[in-house]
Amino acid sequence: MTHAHSHDHAHPHAHSHGPSSPHPAQAAPWSILRMTVLARLGAALTVSAGLWAVVWMAMR
Template identity: 80%
Template sequence: MDHSHSHGHDYGHTHAHSHGPASPHPAQAASWSILRMTVVTRLGAALVVSACLWAVVWLAMR
């Protein structure tokens, strides 16, 4: 039995861009940025994330 047939589905999926195909996307305003944080704040955030991940590992191994 031969099941080789092409599926030429066109769902009309288009993207409306407001810039040309060769230009990059325009910048968007970010509510926060890790680049705007101070070094101490970044280190603190990294410690919190690390502690949370270690807690997940610790709970998984129990």
């Protein structure tokens, strides 16, 4: 039994590109890769404290 169907889309694609023309690099306002070790540790502790606050509030 043969099954044939079409993959035509009703909408045009916003853009198309191949490996020879990848997306241009986006300028990031900040990057964890450019943070110092102490800044990363502080950010991790802040996020951890925030998550523990959510857990603590949920258990009340």
